[in-house]
Structures are given as structure tokens and as C-alpha cells.
Amino acid sequence: MPRILIIEDDPLMTRLYQKVFRFEKYDVDVASNGKLGLEKVKLEKPTLILLDIMMPEMNGLEVLTKLKADEETKKIPVIVLTNLAGTQDAETAMAKGAVRYIVKSEHDPKEVVKIVKEILAGYTRDKIPEVSKEKKE
Amino acid sequence: MIDLLLSIIVWICAVGNLFLGFLVYTRKKKTVISITFASFATSAAFWTMALFFFEHPIIFSSLIWLKIVYCIVLLMTGLLFSFSFIFPRKTTRPRTLPILFFILTAIFFAYLISCTKLFVANVTLEPWGYKQILGHAYPFFASWATFFIFWALYNFYQSHKKGRGLERAQVKFIFLGMFFFTLIPIVLDAILPIFFKNSKFIWFSPISAIFLVGFTAYAIIKHRFLDIRLIIARSISYALLIITFSLIYAGGLFGLGTLITRSQGTTANSIVSAVLAIAIAFSFQPLRRFLEKITDKIFYKEKYDSNKLIYKLSLKMAENIQLDVLTGEILEILRDEMRISTASFLVITKKGLEYTIKDHNTFHSQPTKEELKLISEEGKILIFEELEKGKVKNVLRKHNLSVFTPLTTKGKRVGYLLLGEKSSGDIYYDQDIKTLSILASQFAISIQNAQSYEEITKFNKTLKQEVDKATLNLQVANKRLTELGKLKDEFFSIAAHELRTPLTAIQGNTSLIQEYFGDDIRKNKDLEEMVEDVNESSKRLIKIVNDYLDASRLEQGRIVFKNKNIDIKEIITDVVAETKELATEKNLYIKLGEEINAKLLQVFADKDRVKQVIYNLVGNAIKYTKQGGLTIHAQEENGSLLLRFEDTGIGIDPEGQQLLFQKFQQVGENHLDRKTNRGAGIGLYISKLLVESMGGKIYLEKSEVNKGSIFTFTLPLAKVAKTA
Incomplete structure (x- = not known):
């Protein structure tokens, strides 16, 4: 069962994505800021991370940098969540190793799930098994 | 010889005074002043003459002449005394009593002079001339006369002091004239005879009249004394005229006479006279004018034209x-x-x-x-x-x-x-x-x-100030408006951002409800409809907010265009596919021009943005068309690709055409039925910004109410790759 970690400060959005992934039978975990998010990544070892960029204290880009710098976490695929004004940041995030960016207002939650599924399918072929194995162990 | 010289001087004085008195008296305006002065001048003349006859007696003896002289002196003193009270104007000084006093004493003296020997004792003939032996009353008379003369001079002095301008100047010269005129006789007739027992020079005292004549004449010329200047000027010019003609006539008569008279007799005389008369007749006017000019120059120096x-x-x-x-x-x-x-x-x-x-x-x-x-x-x-x-x-x-x-x-x-x-x-x-x-x-x-x-x-100045003030006010208002405009844009931008998250949540949740609880909802028609409406509303709201954000970011140039060579046909086909459903719903056709299928049409632009524009134009066409449909044409022209969207819609009236591409303008919105989505009134505005940012133009080519419109936009043709 893929485990999704949502790092997002807005509870409305968090709950929305939490629901749709739950409906789609994913394990969902949430963190309301970057710091908590990083802790949870280490603790829970998620299959995929949905990372919001605009967050107080530690923003998504910093979190991403830390994730990619850490051997333990750098292989976890990260999808960056953003709004229309943040496309520039999203491009930066892509350069830093994010797999995809999603403009929140432009995609239905169902579509987000679809995207995640596709990515996981790709990853499954190459990398996910490793992660899964580790998890199993 | 001295006697002759003195006689001439004395007579000149006498004639001068007489002439002066005559002129003053004959002037047009007779006043007490002029009459008094005329009398004074005349009596002075007579005094002079009487003195002459005292020395050169005719008709009467010297003694009688002497008595006449003194009587005239009484009269003169009296006239001088009264004149001092009224010239240049009547003074406020009390004068009745002094004059009355003078008259009474004068009568007394007159009696002494004429009927007694107390005044003039006798007259003897000496080798140098007649000598008067003074009586005992003479010193009293002399002091009496001196007293009144000084009183008169004092009066003149006072008038001079108080006078102004012309009057002052007149008084000054009259005063000087009177002063010398009386001073000399006082010395010669009073001081010398009384203190030095010398009455030898008494007859010479009229010489003082020269001063009176002289100063008065000066007052006349220079200060227009008693207004007789013109008379004097004319008199002199005529006197000169007469003298000149007398000389010419006499000379001519004499000269011509000596040449002709001997032989010709009386006939020649009359010819000479006639010639001279003609000469005089012709030369009279020019000569008169010449002489008048000269005299005028002397008398009216300050005359101007x-x-x-x-x-x-x-x-x-x-x-x-x-x-x-x-x-x-x-x-x-x-x-x-x-x-x-x-x-x-x-x-x-x-x-x-x-x-x-x-x-x-x-x-x-x-x-x-x-x-x-x-x-x-x-x-x-x-x-x-x-x-x-x-x-x-x-x-x-x-x-x-x-x-x-x-x-x-x-x-x-x-x-x-x-x-x-x-x-x-x-x-x-x-x-x-x-x-x-x-x-x-x-x-x-x-x-x-x-x-x-x-x-x-002054009016212009104030007007300018007003205009300046108004201009300044306008500038301030304008600045404020610009600031307000900026604030508004900022507000929209912030508001839009803030709206997006909750809107996304609404939209997301509704779609989740429909997706995962569709079966549950469908059991209740009302619930299904309500959820559907929430879904629609939030979609629309998101679109509006996105449009506003798009517009404001375009205005601020914050949108980066990723221009590339792109195939226009592909985009059009995409849009048509996406809108097909909407068109079919309204039974409308969407046709593509043959040229779009026939040829590869490439432009240099941002694919997403071009799509946005085309989507907007197609959407509008469907929205505002009730029957018929839309045909899309494409053609190359001057390095650009022209895309023309020809619909059979409701058309736009001329008024609406003006507002079409402006921000927040909705044209023809009231023609829509209730079901149709209403926009933010910003679609064409965004399209215009987008097209222009990509180097093209967008415009309404043609529109007729109830027949349809043609919207056209251009994009630069694709850049030909350099073949190496």
C-alpha cells in the first residue's frame, strides 16, 4: 500500500487531498509545516510526498533541498503543490529534483490522484520496489 | 547842457508815467485797482511836469508851480497809500480809519500849502536856478509824507509775503518801483532840505519816476501786470510801423522828388505819391506781421505752438x-x-x-x-x-x-x-x-x-492663476487616480490569490462528492442539483478569478511568453474539439476554412496563450450565436497569419464596438439566456493583451446587428529555420 505524505499548511487543502487519497485506498499522512514534514518523512518513509511550496517558517523549497540532500530520503518522489503565482518557484523545484508540479486550482483532486498513480507506476518499475523492500524489512 | 539832459529825462519820465496811466485806465476791465494805479501814474506824471515848470515857469510863477507840486504830492501819497491796501487784492487790514486820517491831514496841509507861507516861504532865483525857501511846517509835512509812504511800503511788503505766484511777482516789482520812486524824493525833498538846508535838488526828484516806469514795465512784460501787455506790445509794433512807413514815405518822397520834381511839377508829385501808396499798401501787411512777430517774441517769450x-x-x-x-x-x-x-x-x-x-x-x-x-x-x-x-x-x-x-x-x-x-x-x-x-x-x-x-x-493674470490652480488640482486628482488604480489592481491581485485556495477547496470537495458519493446524491434530485450548482458556481468563480489574475499579471508584464514555432491547425482543432459539446448543445456548426486543412500554417507564439485566445473567441461566438454557427478562416498576409472568426450571431452595435476590448466591459450580455455562463467582462481584454504581447493585433473586422461578427487576430509567421 503506497503511503502518501502531504506537507501542507492549509488544513482545507490538506483535508481535501487526505480524503481523495483515502478514498483511493492510499495510506495518507499529513504534516502542517516543513519541519514536521521532514520529521515525518524520516519516521514514516512515505512512497511519495505532496509538498506545498508556500509555507511559513520552512518553505517547500527548503524542505525539498533537505530531502534531496539526505541519502535516506532523496529517492522518494516529490510532487510540488503550488498556486498560479508560484510557477516560477515550481520550476525551481523541478530543477531541484521534484518529479512534477501541480497548480492546485487547475486540477481536481481526482486528477491529482491520477497523476500520482502514473508517477508511482513509473517509479514502481524502477525504484519503488527498493523502497518497498526496505519498508518490508 | 546838464539842464537840457535833465529836462529830457524828466519829460521822458513824465510821458512814460502818463502813458502808463493811460494804458492801465483804458484796459477793458476797469477795477478799483486799475483806476487807482492809473490815477497814481497820471499824478506822478503831473508831479514831474509841475516840477519842470517850477524850474522853467510858464503861465504861472515858480511859486504857484511849487504849490501845485506839493498839492500833487499830497494826492500821490494818498493814492499810493490807498493802492497799498487794495493791491493785489483787498487786504483784511482795517483801512477806513487810516485813509480818513490821511484825508483830513491832507486837507489841512493843502490849506497850509495854498493859503499860507508856513509851508513854502518864498522862491528865489539863484544862478543855478529857482530855489525854494521852506516854511516852518515843511518838516512836519516831510515826516507826515514819509510816515504814510513807509506805511504803504509796509503794506506792499506784507502782500508780497502773503501773495503767491503771479501776484507775488507783480507785488515784488511794484514794491521795488514804489520803493525807489519814493526813497529818492524822501532823500531829496525831505532829508536834504530839512537836515542840510539844501533844497537845490528838489526839482530833480522826479528822476525817481524812472524806477516806477521801469519796474512797472517789467512787471507788465514779465508778469502781465494789470493785463495790459497785449496793448503795449501792439502799441509798440504799430509805433514802429508808423515810424518805418514815415521814413519810407519821407525818404521816397525826398529821393524821388529831387530826381523828378523840377521838370514835371505837380503831376510828378502825384505819381510819386501813388507809387509810394502802392508800395505801402503791398508792404504794410508783411511788415506788420514781421513787427508783430518781433514784439510778440519780446513780450510773449514762452509762447508755444x-x-x-x-x-x-x-x-x-x-x-x-x-x-x-x-x-x-x-x-x-x-x-x-x-x-x-x-x-x-x-x-x-x-x-x-x-x-x-x-x-x-x-x-x-x-x-x-x-x-x-x-x-x-x-x-x-x-x-x-x-x-x-x-x-x-x-x-x-x-x-x-x-x-x-x-x-x-x-x-x-x-x-x-x-x-x-x-x-x-x-x-x-x-x-x-x-x-x-x-x-x-x-x-x-x-x-x-x-x-x-x-x-x-489684471483679469488675464487672475485667469491664469485660476487655470494654474485648476491644473494643479487636476494633476493632484490624476495622481491620486493613478495611485487608486494601482491600489485597485493590487487589491484584485491579492484578493484573487486569497480567493483561490478556498475556491479550490470548494471545487475539490464538490467534485469529490460527485465522484465518490454520486450514487448517494442521485437518490435525492434536489441534492444532486444543489451539488451540481455549487460545482458550476465554483468553476465559474475560479475562472473569473483566474482571468483577473491573468489580466493583472499581463498588465504588469509578469507573464513569460514561451514563443516557439507552432502549428496553428493543431491548436484550432484542439479548441474545436473542446467546445464541440457546447456548440452541439445549441445546434451550432463550427467549420474550418479549406486553407487550414490544405496547408501547414505555423506561427511564432506561445502555444498555451494562443489557445487561450482562440478558446475565448470560439467561446464568445458560441455564446452569442443563436443559430447558424462559426467559420474559422486563416490566411497569410505581410508576414503575419490572419485568423478570422466569422459567426452568424447577434452582432454588436456601434456603441458596443467602442467598448469591446476594454477592461470590465460586457457587450451584449443582456441578450444571453439565463443558462449561459456570464464572464468577468475581461475575456477580450485579456485576449488583446495576449495577442499584442506576442506581436500581433486583434480587432473586430466587421459586425452587423442580428447578422453576425467577424473577429480577427494576427500572429507573426513562424521563423524559418536557418538551413545550414
Whole structure:
């Protein structure tokens, strides 16, 4: 069962994505800021991370940098969540190793799930098994 | 020989005084002053003659002549004494008693002179001439006469001190004349005989009359004493004329006579006379004019040419429009030409009375408003010398004014011209007054013009100030508006951002409800419809917010265009596919022009943005078309690709066409049925910004109400890859 970690400060959005992934039978975990998010990544070892960029204290880009710098976490695929004004940041995030960016207002939650599924399918072929194995162990 | 010389001098004095008395007496205006002076001068003449006859007796004996002399002296002293009280004008000094006293004593002396030997004891014939033996009463008489003479001189002195201008000058010369005229006889006839027992020179005393004649003549020429200058001037010119013609006639007669008379006799004489008469007739006028000119030059030195003066002033008035310059220039010319000591304009302005003064040193004082009202009541030129005694004259005297000219034009008083006395002390003549009255109306007009000009200038100034102020206000308002505009844009941008998250949540949740609980909802029709409406509303809201954000980011140039060579057909096909459903719903067709299928059409632009524009235009066409449909054409033209969207819609009226591409304008929105989505009124505006950002143009090619519209936009054609 893929485990999704949502790092997002807005509870409305968090709950929305939490629901749709739950409906789609994913394990969902949430963190309301970057710091908590990083802790949870280490603790829970998620299959995929949905990372919001605009967050107080530690923003998504910093979190991403830390994730990619850490051997333990750098292989976890990260999808960056953003709004229309943040496309520039999203491009930066892509350069830093994010797999995809999603403009929140432009995609239905169902579509987000679809995207995640596709990515996981790709990853499954190459990398996910490793992660899964580790998890199993 | 000395006797002869003295006799001539004495007779000149006598004739001079007689002539003076005659002239003064015959002048037009007879006043007590002129009569008294004439009598005085005449008696002086008689005194002189009587003294001559005392020394060269005829008819009477010397003794009788001497008695006549003294009687005349009584008369002269009396006349001099009374004259001192009334010249130049009647003094306030009490004069009845002194004159009465004088007359009584004079009668007493007259009695002594004529009937006793107490005054003149006897006359003896000495080798040098007749000698009078003085009686015991003579010293009393001498002191009595001296006393009254000094009284008279004192009176003149007082008048001189209090007098002004012309009068003062006149009194000065009359005083000097009288002083010498009486001083010499006092010495010769009183001091010498009484203290030195020498009455030898008594008969010589009339020589003093020279001073009287001389000074009076000077007063006449220079200060127009008793107004007899013209008579004197003309008399002299005619005397010279007569003398000249007498000489010509006599000379001619003598010269021609010696040549012709011997042989021709009386006939020749009459020819000579006729020739001379003709010569005189022809030369009379030119000669008279010549002599008059010469005498006038002597008697009227300061005369000027009125026409020239008026012309000169007219030029100045035409030249100047500024009030102070204008009045200043006029005053300067007046002062120079008329030789006026002080002159000023008093101009009535809105603020009150304003002075223009040309010479501050000798400026006359300013009449008060009440005084001005009094003296300008009649609106006539006032000449000090001609005024009757009274308040008006007193005002002029008080302020040293000789001529007061009210300036009036079209019944409106614009000011006054105030003139002091002439620098020569002369009075103002008819010529001056005539010139001034002609000029007065011109002055009035030009002063009024100058004032109007000043008002206009002032008005212009205030107008400019008002305009400047208004402009400044506008600029401030404009600046504020710009700031407000910025604030508004900022507000929209922030608001839009803030709206997006909750909107996304609404939208997301509704879609989740429909997706995962669809079966549950469908059990309740109302619930299903309500959820559907929430879904629609939030979609629309998101679209509006996105559009606003798009617009504001486009305005601020914050959107980066990723221009590439792109295939236009692909985009059009995409859009048509996406809108097919909408069109089919309304039974509308969407056709593509043949050229789109026939040829590869590539433009250099941002694919997503081009799609956005096309989507907008197609969407609008479907929205505003009730039947028929839309045809999309494409054609290349001047390096651009023209995309034309021709619909069979409701069309746009000319008024609407004006507003079409403006922000927040919705044209034809009221033609839509309730079901159709309403936009933010910003779609075409965004399209315009997008197209222009990509180097194209968008416009309404043609539109007819109820027939349809053609919207067209252009994009630059694809850049041809350099084939290496």
C-alpha cells in the first residue's frame, strides 16, 4: 500500500487531498509545516510526498533541498503543490529534483490522484520496489 | 547842457508815467485797482511836469508851480497809500480809519500849502536856478509824507509775503518801483532840505519816476501786470510801423522828388505819391506781421505752438497704454512746453484716487475728497486768476493750484489734471486754456483706455492663476487616480490569490462528492442539483478569478511568453474539439476554412496563450450565436497569419464596438439566456493583451446587428529555420 505524505499548511487543502487519497485506498499522512514534514518523512518513509511550496517558517523549497540532500530520503518522489503565482518557484523545484508540479486550482483532486498513480507506476518499475523492500524489512 | 539832459529825462519820465496811466485806465476791465494805479501814474506824471515848470515857469510863477507840486504830492501819497491796501487784492487790514486820517491831514496841509507861507516861504532865483525857501511846517509835512509812504511800503511788503505766484511777482516789482520812486524824493525833498538846508535838488526828484516806469514795465512784460501787455506790445509794433512807413514815405518822397520834381511839377508829385501808396499798401501787411512777430517774441517769450503741442501729446497718448507711463509722459511734456512748475494727474481708480506726480520737489499739496467735490462740481476748467472770491478759489489757493481741469469722457469722470503756477510766474492765457480744454477730453479717453488695459491685464493674470490652480488640482486628482488604480489592481491581485485556495477547496470537495458519493446524491434530485450548482458556481468563480489574475499579471508584464514555432491547425482543432459539446448543445456548426486543412500554417507564439485566445473567441461566438454557427478562416498576409472568426450571431452595435476590448466591459450580455455562463467582462481584454504581447493585433473586422461578427487576430509567421 503506497503511503502518501502531504506537507501542507492549509488544513482545507490538506483535508481535501487526505480524503481523495483515502478514498483511493492510499495510506495518507499529513504534516502542517516543513519541519514536521521532514520529521515525518524520516519516521514514516512515505512512497511519495505532496509538498506545498508556500509555507511559513520552512518553505517547500527548503524542505525539498533537505530531502534531496539526505541519502535516506532523496529517492522518494516529490510532487510540488503550488498556486498560479508560484510557477516560477515550481520550476525551481523541478530543477531541484521534484518529479512534477501541480497548480492546485487547475486540477481536481481526482486528477491529482491520477497523476500520482502514473508517477508511482513509473517509479514502481524502477525504484519503488527498493523502497518497498526496505519498508518490508 | 546838464539842464537840457535833465529836462529830457524828466519829460521822458513824465510821458512814460502818463502813458502808463493811460494804458492801465483804458484796459477793458476797469477795477478799483486799475483806476487807482492809473490815477497814481497820471499824478506822478503831473508831479514831474509841475516840477519842470517850477524850474522853467510858464503861465504861472515858480511859486504857484511849487504849490501845485506839493498839492500833487499830497494826492500821490494818498493814492499810493490807498493802492497799498487794495493791491493785489483787498487786504483784511482795517483801512477806513487810516485813509480818513490821511484825508483830513491832507486837507489841512493843502490849506497850509495854498493859503499860507508856513509851508513854502518864498522862491528865489539863484544862478543855478529857482530855489525854494521852506516854511516852518515843511518838516512836519516831510515826516507826515514819509510816515504814510513807509506805511504803504509796509503794506506792499506784507502782500508780497502773503501773495503767491503771479501776484507775488507783480507785488515784488511794484514794491521795488514804489520803493525807489519814493526813497529818492524822501532823500531829496525831505532829508536834504530839512537836515542840510539844501533844497537845490528838489526839482530833480522826479528822476525817481524812472524806477516806477521801469519796474512797472517789467512787471507788465514779465508778469502781465494789470493785463495790459497785449496793448503795449501792439502799441509798440504799430509805433514802429508808423515810424518805418514815415521814413519810407519821407525818404521816397525826398529821393524821388529831387530826381523828378523840377521838370514835371505837380503831376510828378502825384505819381510819386501813388507809387509810394502802392508800395505801402503791398508792404504794410508783411511788415506788420514781421513787427508783430518781433514784439510778440519780446513780450510773449514762452509762447508755444498749440497745434504742435497737441500733436506731440496725441502721439504720446497713442504710444502708451500703461497708465503710470502715460500720465508721466503727458505731465513731462506739459511741464516743458507750457513751463509749468508743478503738474499732476489725479486718476480715479477702483481703489480710490491715485496720483501721478512728475516733480516731487515742488509738488502741490493734495486736495481732500470734500475739496475735490467742491471744485469739480461744475465740471469746468478752473483758472485761479479768473475765479471770483470764494470757497473754490480758497481751495485752489490752499493747494497752490493755478488751473484745475476735470477729465471726463462719455459722462464719466476719470480724473483731474492739476497744474501749479507757471515757472515764469506768468498767468495762464487763453491759448493755454483752449489747448488744455482740447487736451482734457483726449487725456480722459487715453486714461480710460489705459485703465481698461490694466483691468484686462489684471483679469488675464487672475485667469491664469485660476487655470494654474485648476491644473494643479487636476494633476493632484490624476495622481491620486493613478495611485487608486494601482491600489485597485493590487487589491484584485491579492484578493484573487486569497480567493483561490478556498475556491479550490470548494471545487475539490464538490467534485469529490460527485465522484465518490454520486450514487448517494442521485437518490435525492434536489441534492444532486444543489451539488451540481455549487460545482458550476465554483468553476465559474475560479475562472473569473483566474482571468483577473491573468489580466493583472499581463498588465504588469509578469507573464513569460514561451514563443516557439507552432502549428496553428493543431491548436484550432484542439479548441474545436473542446467546445464541440457546447456548440452541439445549441445546434451550432463550427467549420474550418479549406486553407487550414490544405496547408501547414505555423506561427511564432506561445502555444498555451494562443489557445487561450482562440478558446475565448470560439467561446464568445458560441455564446452569442443563436443559430447558424462559426467559420474559422486563416490566411497569410505581410508576414503575419490572419485568423478570422466569422459567426452568424447577434452582432454588436456601434456603441458596443467602442467598448469591446476594454477592461470590465460586457457587450451584449443582456441578450444571453439565463443558462449561459456570464464572464468577468475581461475575456477580450485579456485576449488583446495576449495577442499584442506576442506581436500581433486583434480587432473586430466587421459586425452587423442580428447578422453576425467577424473577429480577427494576427500572429507573426513562424521563423524559418536557418538551413545550414
